[in-house]
Structures are given as C-alpha cells and as structure tokens.
Amino acid sequence: MVLSMVMHRLAYELTGEPERLDEFQRLRALYANMPTPRETEWGLGHPAYTSTEARSRHVQMVIGGELLLELEPADRARWLRGMESWWRYSLIGRRDDLASYYFIRIAPLTGEWGKRPAAIKPRALWRSPCMLTNAVLPICWLGPPERQAISRAIVARHAPAPAGPATARFQRLYTELDKGDLKWFSYPAEVMPAPLQRMLNVMQGDALAFYSLVYWSDRAHPAETNFSPE
Numbered sequence: 001m002v003l004s005m006v007m008h009r010l011a012y013e014l015t016g017e018p019e020r021l022d023e024f025q026r027l028r029a030l031y032a033n034m035p036t037p038r039e040t041e042w043g044l045g046h047p048a049y050t051s052t053e054a055r056s057r058h059v060q061m062v063i064g065g066e067l068l069l070e071l072e073p074a075d076r077a078r079w080l081r082g083m084e085s086w087w088r089y090s091l092i093g094r095r096d097d098l099a100s101y102y103f104i105r106i107a108p109l110t111g112e113w114g115k116r117p118a119a120i121k122p123r124a125l126w127r128s129p130c131m132l133t134n135a136v137l138p139i140c141w142l143g144p145p146e147r148q149a150i151s152r153a154i155v156a157r158h159a160p161a162p163a164g165p166a167t168a169r170f171q172r173l174y175t176e177l178d179k180g181d182l183k184w185f186s187y188p189a190e191v192m193p194a195p196l197q198r199m200l201n202v203m204q205g206d207a208l209a210f211y212s213l214v215y216w217s218d219r220a221h222p223a224e225t226n227f228s229p230e
Helices: 002-015 018-031 053-071 073-090 143-158 160-176 194-201 205-220
Strands: 049-051 104-106 113-115
Touching: 002 018, 002 053, 053 073, 053 143, 073 143, 143 160, 143 205, 160 205
Parallel strands: none
Antiparallel strands: 049 104, 104 113
C-alpha cells in the first residue's frame, strides 16, 4: 500500500486529477511511516515470523521514498526514516559474503534472526513446481545484494547516518562481482539434495538489469561513490 500511495501522488503530479490527490492523502494517513514487515501484521503480536523475499523489496520502498522527498518535502524527515528503516531491514539475514539466507526467522521487536532448518515435504505432498513452496532449505538468495547496489546510492545520497556503510557495501559488491552472483540461489552450507540441484544452475534475470543499471549510473555520477568499477 505504500507503493500505491507513491503512485497516486506521482499520478496527481502528472495529471492534476484531484481524485489521485485524495487517494494519496487517504493512504498517507495510514502508511506514511512506510512500515517494514516487522511492523505490520507479519510481525506485530508474534514472537517471530518467517521472512523470505520481502527483504529484497526494499528497493521499491527506497525508490518510492526518494520520489516522495521531491514531491512532498514537508514530510522529509518521515520519508528518510522509512527509507533508512527499509535499507536496514534488507540487511537482515545476510552472510559475510553478502548473500542473504532465503528462509529466516525474525524476532519483530529486536530484529534478531536465524536461518530456518531444512524441511522437505514428502514427494506426494508437493503441490507446485516451485520448490520454495514444497521445502524449507538453508539456501542463499542472491536477489538482495543486486538490489542493494541501487538502494545504497539513494540512501547514501539522502540519509547521512548509513551513507558510509552503504557506499562501502556498493564498492565491495562490484569489486567481488563474478558470474556466480548472477545465479538465483547458492547453497553454501551443505550439499543440495540431488532432486533439487537444478535450482543452483538457474540464472536470475533481474541480476543483469540491476547490475548493468547501477554500473552505468555510477559511471555517469562517480562523485556519489568515488568509485568507478571496471
């Protein structure tokens, strides 16, 4: 709903239709704090909840926050808090090699997390060709790092507190980038069960878009990172 709020405000800016502004104002009254899943029905009232792909969606929230900084500058402090909160949320579950565990349990109040143990349903109970609905595996998803390459630039540009760590993370991403980072998943802890080995040989199409976009953006604006990857 936060993204819907952003889109209605942008639509009003482009069309001038009062209905778009009315809907933006209605949604702002509900979602202006840009809550992460830790602060919504996913986390509130629960000692812990399972997180999967929500952390990678921080990039939409950070981009939306930057739009609102321009369109609604009176609420600048609120948008900055939301952007920084989502950036920090995206770092939950990460490993030292910058990959992030796909299945983790998060304590909403503290942010403490732990990877979920492996659990595979009996073959007769599989209901989808997507194994992520049939099993819990201690796999690492490579989607968050590629998106953090974009969000770090926005966060570093607007939020002074995390600017240093955000830029350092960007520089490390591109310094260590290789073809393995273009895959969908990695499985660093142990051997993947034989029937699921194919999951480790699938390229994530988003990676080509995100890494290429950020590379050329950095070439156009090198002062933001003081780093030009070659």
